[in-house]
Amino acid sequence: MRQQVPALSEQLLLAVAEQLKVPFLQISHRAELAAFGRQHIAGEVLLSEGRDSLVLSEDLREIQTTAEMAVRLLDNYLLGARLALEEQYRLHMEPVSVASVLYDTGQQLDAMAKLYGVELELSLGGKFGPVMAHRAALQSALVSLGYSLIEALPSIEDKKLRLQLAAHRCRYGIVAGMYSDTEQLSAEALRQGRRLHGHTRQPVSTLSPSSGAGIFVADAILQAMDSELKVSRHHRLFGLGMVLRPNHQLQLV
Numbered sequence: 001m002r003q004q005v006p007a008l009s010e011q012l013l014l015a016v017a018e019q020l021k022v023p024f025l026q027i028s029h030r031a032e033l034a035a036f037g038r039q040h041i042a043g044e045v046l047l048s049e050g051r052d053s054l055v056l057s058e059d060l061r062e063i064q065t066t067a068e069m070a071v072r073l074l075d076n077y078l079l080g081a082r083l084a085l086e087e088q089y090r091l092h093m094e095p096v097s098v099a100s101v102l103y104d105t106g107q108q109l110d111a112m113a114k115l116y117g118v119e120l121e122l123s124l125g126g127k128f129g130p131v132m133a134h135r136a137a138l139q140s141a142l143v144s145l146g147y148s149l150i151e152a153l154p155s156i157e158d159k160k161l162r163l164q165l166a167a168h169r170c171r172y173g174i175v176a177g178m179y180s181d182t183e184q185l186s187a188e189a190l191r192q193g194r195r196l197h198g199h200t201r202q203p204v205s206t207l208s209p210s211s212g213a214g215i216f217v218a219d220a221i222l223q224a225m226d227s228e229l230k231v232s233r234h235h236r237l238f239g240l241g242m243v244l245r246p247n248h249q250l251q252l253v
Contacts, residue, residue, distance in 0.1 A: 012080065016073065016074065016213045016217065019073065020074065023067065024070065026062070027063055027066055061111075065112055065115050068111070069147055073213065075140075076144045076217050077217050080217050080220035080221045084224065091137055091225060092134060093132045093133060094132070094134070094135070095132065096130055096131055096132070097130055098124075098174055099124055102167060105139055105142040112146075113163065116150050116154055118150050118161045119160070120164075121162055123234070126169065132244070132245050141218040144214035144215075144221070145178055145214055145215060146178055146214070149163055149178055149214075149240075150163060151214075163178055163180050164180065164234065164237055165177075166178070166234045166235075168234055173243050173244050174243070174244045175232055175241045175242070177242060179234045179235075180238060181238070182238060184238075185240060190229065190240065215240070228242065229242060
């Protein structure tokens, strides 16, 4: 029987709606700057035309990146909501390469990471066989988690901003997750977030200045695959990860 996410349709929708305020405010601000740059170019301010053109181009790229991530988060929320609320919307579990999913996740997060000054790294602690998962759902969970962590790091970390996409073995299977130097990625912060999300604007206030919606979207999707987000450690880094069940049949072939 599928595990249901309590009150997901109400609580998680509130979290996502709150989260979407941030990128759309950024869109508005950057659009205003871009319009100002266009005025200068149209007015033939020759001495600054090259600089204005460069600023305009950078602003438009930031607008595109922010908007794309906002839409992707919304799509991932809708997937999580359907998985929790619609019995006919079932996941087909299949053998999936963890390394491939982490690599593709990094590609999707790259533009957002550059926007926030966060360096992405890929770390695989050895060679892994396939795990049983729904590939699109697993990647949606990881991208949603990455969205929230990338946004949070500049406000909680004054060292080099880096986020490591990593996998390693544990006694229960393969752990895939995201890790950084910040100790705020703690079990208590995750427990508090689950308890408060949908009831306050900042359920993970020690970790994120926003609603942290991506964390809860990831959690909802993972529960449909009989998994969940857990606090994890990888090479002395702190993070959030998920335990995935290996496909032993393929490993024995």
